[in-house]
Amino acid sequence: NTTTSDAERPSRKRRDSFGMLDGGDEDRSSCSTESSEEEPQLAPPTSVSPGLTVIKTNGQVYTYPDGKAGMATCEMCGMIGVRDAFYSKTKRFCSVSCSRSYSSNSKKASILARLQGKPPTKKAKVLQKQPLMTKLAAYAQHQASQQSSTKKNLSVEAFDWGRYLGDGDVAGAPVSCFKHVPMGKSWGDISEGVRVEVPNTDCSLPIKVYWIAGVIKLAGFKALLRYEGFDGDSARDFWLNLCIPDIHPVGWCAAGGKPLVPPQTILHRFTNWKSFLIKRLTGSKTLPPDFTLKVQESMQFPFKKQMRVEVVDKTHLCRTRVALVEQVIGGRLRLVYEECEDGTDDFWCHMYSPLIHSIGWSRSIGHRFKRSDVSKKMDGQMDAPGQLFAKVREVDQTGSWFQDGMKLEAIDPLNLSAICVATVRKVLADGYLMIGIDGSEAADGSDWFCYHSTSPSIFPAGFCEINRIELTPPRGYVNLPFRWFDYLKETRSVAAPVQLFNKDVPNHGFRPGMKLEAVDLMEPRLVCVATVTRVIHRLLRIHFDGWEDEYDQWVDCESPDLYPVGWCQLTGYQLQPPAVGTGCRDLQGAASKQRKKSQQYKGQKKNVLQMFLRYSSDVLQIFLRCSSDVSQRFLSCSSGWSHPDSKPLSICQRGSCPSLSDQSACLAPW
8 A cells, every 4th residue: 555655654764863864775766665674673653644744855755753842733623733744834734725724814813823822832722713803903903012123123134144245255253353242252162164054945845954054154143154065066055143043053953853854956966965974074063062052141131121320411422311221132222311201312322331330420430410300210210230331440540640631632422433633621530531622622511521541542642643544633723734743832731641541452353354233323323234444453443334434433343332244133133234325324214314513422523524625635735745754753752553564663762752842742652
């Protein structure tokens, strides 16, 4: 009886140590139903429902995993069977006839059940009959509540990193460069050549099957994978995020009873795939067995909704305000200022950002603070514990220390593409400084910005010249080209001593050309596709793909606002794709974003750019002609902070530097 033999044949199939469906030893050309001599040693046959078909391909029979973990219930007839054998991708029906017989009214009710309930399990029942209007009303309410999250999910998937990265000729910054992201401190075991088990998309079977693939190239969380058996053929290579649930270490299929099926394109290449895998996988590496658990643990963040923090006031940078944590996504916090009733006055930053602090921080260091009209905390609110915030290095402020009026160079917080001439306006406690940008300060000091003395965003006088970075002179300064020596004399000021600045340069691993995902700090709710264009010690210049260079931003290598490729997909954050054109920056309705310098922590300072554009080409040529003179003055007194392509610089004798009249500005300690 052919039907009987087909039903019994699955019971003679076994999975080997790889989880493969063991049929390689059978005669592929034979459909004989004679019993094998080894049949008494096999597991007893399992009953197969007539509604569950037995799948054959190239004479090799594939059966379904035993056990009840993968069971499902048909929503039409109520039959219980193996979930993977059910009809359609949704696995809601046992056969085509049940699917077609399902009425339109019941179909709407089933949509509600699947949206509000759990996936079918072995205890699933046939849907109970309820009034249609009740179901539709609940369904409409559910749709309304899920509208925002649905839009977010669609946006997350809108940009395809795989097509953007191509065949791997574009490099992505390694995950190990980002210590603040999930798996950032435990990514060392992941490298090219690692084998994993992934879904087999090159297969015509109606069930979800897997196959082993090797990592060809890594770009952040993304890996370019190639199925085993394709060898040097890259036609079927594909990109996947290694931290998604569908990625497993080799052996996962065998342990869980999942089918390993070779890709259809290369199915004819080998007759014994088991021997092929044994030979190919011997000595290779795979993911740690607890890799998925580590990913899940690293996705847990200590900040919770309704925690109270102090954060910079985006309308007055010189002060802080109390804000409440409203949302946590991948470690990024959406903070709503405490006095905002409708929740629209918000601010985005990472939980390790230097812009947020524990309650009471401003008072402890003498920082300006806007008191809230809210007299007491509401129910459910709590002050975020101090240990949750990023720690700064302790400094000794005795002896030689920063003084009010000292000059330095600093990244302009309102125009992050520029490093400007700046002044220490006020010295606070615990090593904090209030910095003002020369020529651009408000009369009341409301645009002063707080930097810690160890901040990588402030530099000694001469840093830009030594490292061939354009230094933005004070607005309205006419004695161009700018020379620190002349400026210090004109302003009767001194440069901050070089030894007070942070000279640590970690082995960060960033290289020019690397792709990543970066926060647009002018609009901090946006995370965009970006590229590292320059690396100067620990300072990175980030370019937003598709936009003009004027939107570039200087960022520290350890900034919590930088993320590896695939971070947005992993955390569910919205990723802004590269701009199609170069005329406007916003892809999500932020076309109204103005890059002007204002009291608000948004928008670019275009007036500085326009000032430079007004200079004629001959003035720029003067800059170029005089650059060598300025360079020689500062290079002669430097032992560090040199351009990567330059030769080692000699150290001048302290006090004999001819370029600066004040010894405190000498760059010898560098």
